[in-house]
Amino acid sequence: MATTPTATASPAARVLRSPVFFSVVAAVAIGALFLIGTGADPLAAYGAVLTGSLGSDGIGSTLTTGTSVLGMALALAIPLRAGLINLGGDGQLVLGGIAAAAVGLYSPLPAPLTTALAVLAGMAAGALYAALAALCDIKFGVPLLVSSLLLSYPAASLASYLVRYPLKEPGSSLPQTPRLPEGVELPAFGTSTVTLGLVLVALAAVAYYLVDARTAVGYEMRMTGLNSRFTAYAGVRRGPQTLRLMAVSGALAGLVGSVGVLSFPFRFLDGSLTAPGYTWTGLTAALLAAAAPLGTVLASFFFAVLQVGGLSMERTTEVPRELTQVLQAIVIVFLAARLRITWRRRKGDVKA
Amino acid sequence: MTPQPPDPATGDTAADGPATDDTAADGTPAEGTGTHDTTAHNPTAHDTPAVELLGITKEFPGTLANDRVDLTVRRGEIHALMGENGAGKSTLMSVLYGMLRPDAGTVRVEGREAGFASPGDAMAAGLGMVHQSFKLFDSLTVAENVVYRAEPRRFGFVDRAAARRRVAELAEAHGLHVDPDARVGDLPVGVRQRVEILKLLHRGARTLILDEPTAVLTPAEADALFAVLRSLTDEGRTVILVTHKLREVMEGSDNVTVLRDGRVVARLRTADTSPDEIAAAMTGRAVELDRIHPPGTPGDDVLTVDGLSTDGVHDAQLTVRAGEIVGIAGVAGNGQSELIEALAGLRPVTAGQVGLSGRDITHASAARRRLAGLAYVPEDRHAVGTAPAASVADNLAMGHHRTSLSRKGVLPPKAVREHARGLVERFGVKASSPQVAASALSGGNLQKLLIGRELAHDAPLLLVEQPTRGVDIGAVQNIHDQLIAYRDAGHAVLLVSAELSEIRGLADRVLVMYEGRIVASYPKDEADERTLGLAMAGAAPTHSVEGA
Numbered sequence: 001m002a003t004t005p006t007a008t009a010s011p012a013a014r015v016l017r018s019p020v021f022f023s024v025v026a027a028v029a030i031g032a033l034f035l036i037g038t039g040a041d042p043l044a045a046y047g048a049v050l051t052g053s054l055g056s057d058g059i060g061s062t063l064t065t066g067t068s069v070l071g072m073a074l075a076l077a078i079p080l081r082a083g084l085i086n087l088g089g090d091g092q093l094v095l096g097g098i099a100a101a102a103v104g105l106y107s108p109l110p111a112p113l114t115t116a117l118a119v120l121a122g123m124a125a126g127a128l129y130a131a132l133a134a135l136c137d138i139k140f141g142v143p144l145l146v147s148s149l150l151l152s153y154p155a156a157s158l159a160s161y162l163v164r165y166p167l168k169e170p171g172s173s174l175p176q177t178p179r180l181p182e183g184v185e186l187p188a189f190g191t192s193t194v195t196l197g198l199v200l201v202a203l204a205a206v207a208y209y210l211v212d213a214r215t216a217v218g219y220e221m222r223m224t225g226l227n228s229r230f231t232a233y234a235g236v237r238r239g240p241q242t243l244r245l246m247a248v249s250g251a252l253a254g255l256v257g258s259v260g261v262l263s264f265p266f267r268f269l270d271g272s273l274t275a276p277g278y279t280w281t282g283l284t285a286a287l288l289a290a291a292a293p294l295g296t297v298l299a300s301f302f303f304a305v306l307q308v309g310g311l312s313m314e315r316t317t318e319v320p321r322e323l324t325q326v327l328q329a330i331v332i333v334f335l336a337a338r339l340r341i342t343w344r345r346r347k348g349d350v351k352a
Numbered sequence: 353m354t355p356q357p358p359d360p361a362t363g364d365t366a367a368d369g370p371a372t373d374d375t376a377a378d379g380t381p382a383e384g385t386g387t388h389d390t391t392a393h394n395p396t397a398h399d400t401p402a403v404e405l406l407g408i409t410k411e412f413p414g415t416l417a418n419d420r421v422d423l424t425v426r427r428g429e430i431h432a433l434m435g436e437n438g439a440g441k442s443t444l445m446s447v448l449y450g451m452l453r454p455d456a457g458t459v460r461v462e463g464r465e466a467g468f469a470s471p472g473d474a475m476a477a478g479l480g481m482v483h484q485s486f487k488l489f490d491s492l493t494v495a496e497n498v499v500y501r502a503e504p505r506r507f508g509f510v511d512r513a514a515a516r517r518r519v520a521e522l523a524e525a526h527g528l529h530v531d532p533d534a535r536v537g538d539l540p541v542g543v544r545q546r547v548e549i550l551k552l553l554h555r556g557a558r559t560l561i562l563d564e565p566t567a568v569l570t571p572a573e574a575d576a577l578f579a580v581l582r583s584l585t586d587e588g589r590t591v592i593l594v595t596h597k598l599r600e601v602m603e604g605s606d607n608v609t610v611l612r613d614g615r616v617v618a619r620l621r622t623a624d625t626s627p628d629e630i631a632a633a634m635t636g637r638a639v640e641l642d643r644i645h646p647p648g649t650p651g652d653d654v655l656t657v658d659g660l661s662t663d664g665v666h667d668a669q670l671t672v673r674a675g676e677i678v679g680i681a682g683v684a685g686n687g688q689s690e691l692i693e694a695l696a697g698l699r700p701v702t703a704g705q706v707g708l709s710g711r712d713i714t715h716a717s718a719a720r721r722r723l724a725g726l727a728y729v730p731e732d733r734h735a736v737g738t739a740p741a742a743s744v745a746d747n748l749a750m751g752h753h754r755t756s757l758s759r760k761g762v763l764p765p766k767a768v769r770e771h772a773r774g775l776v777e778r779f780g781v782k783a784s785s786p787q788v789a790a791s792a793l794s795g796g797n798l799q800k801l802l803i804g805r806e807l808a809h810d811a812p813l814l815l816v817e818q819p820t821r822g823v824d825i826g827a828v829q830n831i832h833d834q835l836i837a838y839r840d841a842g843h844a845v846l847l848v849s850a851e852l853s854e855i856r857g858l859a860d861r862v863l864v865m866y867e868g869r870i871v872a873s874y875p876k877d878e879a880d881e882r883t884l885g886l887a888m889a890g891a892a893p894t895h896s897v898e899g900a
Binding site for chain 2: 213214215216217218219220222223226227229230231232233234235236237
């Protein structure tokens with residue numbers, strides 16, 4: 001955001017000139033070439049992506065997927081804003097889910113309170129586990145990148161064990177918990193699969209935006225991301241900052257996990273939270289937006305559209321949904337080259 | 353916001369595109385040239401210039417770094433290339449050395465047209481460059497460094513004995529005394545520089561380009577370097593000296609070419625010019641050089657350091673009082689940075705006591721020290737003192753963001769902008785808007801930003817490291833005036849500088865650091881260049897160095 005050299009240009013011009021916009025357009029164009037090469041009609045395929053994800057049949061699905069993608073994108077963007085990379089999203093997500101399931105199954109409280117408590121438990125589980133990764137970095141010098149990633153595996157294994165033994169649904173052949181009691185679920189909008197979870201994640205995005213732009217903590221976070229020696233010089237202590245940011249990050253991942261359990265299928269099924277790859281899609285979205293709040297929301301929505309629309313495209317046309325993954329990959333490749341592109345564009349501006 | 357004149361360079365190019373070789377246009381060369389325009393435009397047939405650059409134009413996005421620059425360096429001379437930061441010196445030398453391709457213009461080396469595609473080509477044509485940061489392998493010996501990539505071979509293997517002989521011979525022949533078997537990492541900076549020069553001589557360089565060669569040297573080492581350079585030119589080699597230090601240009605060079613805003617503004621014969629004339633050409637106005645400011649009136653102790661030790665500093669003893677500037681002189685790398693970092697709370701103290709306004713801050717965090725009344729201008733303004741990618745406003749907010757600018761943790765963007773506007777105006781930082789990235793500022797403006805931000809804390813103690821390193825002459829005066837005004841407002845200032853003239857001009861007392869110890873202390877009137885120079889080289893008379 002603040003890093004663009006053309007800060008004085010109008011917002012529209014900035015969007016058009018931004019490497020993100022360029023990458024997306026280029027990816028769509030190259031994707032069209034692929035489609036033509038395989039004999040498919042690019043307009044039909046892209047049309048199917050859009051109608052399938054944004055049409056009345058698909059929008060609910062897109063918002064549900066978007067909830068998880070955005071939640072994970074925020075979880076990864078927040079530490080990324082300060083230059084920290086949390087690769088343990090899967091572990092924090094799964095622990096959040098299993099904690100929410102356990103509370104949902106065993107809490108003696110009335111259903112609405114149990115639901116709220118389950119959400120909080122999921123967030124707490126994710127936060128604590130992410131904080132553990134941060135402590136490994138701060139206290140023992142294990143780089144966060146490594147500690148967060150490696151801690152992710154035992155977390156997934158623990159959840160696997162729990163749903164196979166202590167929390168297993170009696171009589172079921174699947175590694176899953178029993179269905180949550182009646183009423184222990186996030187309220188849905190009408191008959192759709194979209195739940196209050198979307199509201200919670202959206203609130204988190206708004207909070208991130210406000211903290212980032214308008215608070216001293218957000219300022220320190222941004223400055224640390226741009227130059228951590230600068231903030232250390234001014235007296236910001238890196239350790240506590242890392243710990244706090246990771247805890248928030250883990251809490252959001254845990255939130256996504258608990259939302260996944262407290263909406264359809266209303267139980268914890270081993271692998272169901274991680275299989276769709278929300279962590280990685282979220283990480284991609286956060287990187288695409290360089291962790292800026294608004295950009296993270298837009299990128300998450302974009303990827304949700306691709307993911308849901310790809311399925312629909314596969315159903316209605318001959319094009320396999322892997323095309324959307326190709327598009328994602330091309331976007332990333334172009335972004336990796338963003339520096340060179342911006343440099344050329346600036347040079348062009350001077351001469352024009 | 354300060355009004356900023358539109359950049360003439362940019363407007364210019366947009367209008368007329370790539371430059372032609374019409375050198376006479378735009379009144380180039382401009383003021384200061386007068387009568388002694390001896391080197392330019394009269395290449396004599398029997399004496400081919402060592403280096404000739406004609407009409408070099410190089411444009412970067414947003415700046416015209418070189419605008420039809422002509423430079424003629426005769427064989428056997430020491431030619432100084434001067435100019436402030438951003439004047440285009442580095443660009444010009446990069447063009448000459450094959451690191452940049454010019455948009456227009458011709459490069460001739462010893463009469464032959466040359467368009468070097470890489471430094472390797474330039475070396476093959478007899479050029480050699482000593483960069484400001486040395487390019488040596490610390491873990492290898494002197495001989496190994498010197499012959500690197502031009503090793504004497506025997507049966508296809510590196511002939512180490514021959515290499516050592518060769519280096520010893522070269523060193524002997526040129527008075528560059530150095531042990532071929534010493535490890536470069538163990539050598540002092542002055543000696544490493546000799547290794548760099550030997551490297552060039554080993555490859556048969558006939559023209560040597562030295563970029564700011566004395567930045568890391570004591571006065572005595574600098575004198576020795578010039579003796580070596582003179583002996584090299586006596587045997588027919590040529591030296592191009594890129595520098596901004598007037599003193600050594602006056603003492604060591606034959607001719608001077610001054611660049612400003614990418615153009616040649618003066619070609620001078622050293623014998624016929626004066627430091628004031630060169631400075632005026634560099635800045636475009638008359639400048640008062642090396643002013644010695646009158647002493648301050650010290651009050652109570654503000655900073656008391658008693659037996660402080662940390663990694664790189666041993667048993668430091670010093671006091672800074674309100675209303676005085678204490679200067680720490682010393683060759684870079686003798687513990688000054690470590691001492692300041694320990695005082696700023698960025699480096700753990702292993703022994704001793706540090707007091708600030710009567711409070712013990714020996715083990716306090718950096719944040720707590722700032723609350724106790726400490727502001728700090730660090731040496732490295734890009735890596736430590738600012739976040740270049742962040743906006744000017746965000747850079748100016750640092751340290752103020754939890755005190756004056758925010759309430760209960762809320763930091764309104766408007767407050768940050770207003771704060772930035774105020775400081776930009778008060779300290780004359782030239783920025784088109786507080787929202788531009790700090791990386792867009794020149795070195796001098798970035799330093800003004802940094803100093804302004806720290807002065808604005810109004811802290812009783814200010815630590816300043818190298819306040820004018822890499823800063824234009826014009827801005828130097830402004831920064832010095834700010835520091836003196838801060839002192840006169842009753843604050844204590846601890847100043848570390850590698851520039852003796854700066855220390856002498858500003859400091860009320862001068863301490864000298866050598867190998868991690870404070871080895872001497874002089875009142876202002878005794879701190880002359882010779883005395884300080886001796887102490888910096890470790891030859892101080894062993895007298896008491898109490899903080900008084």
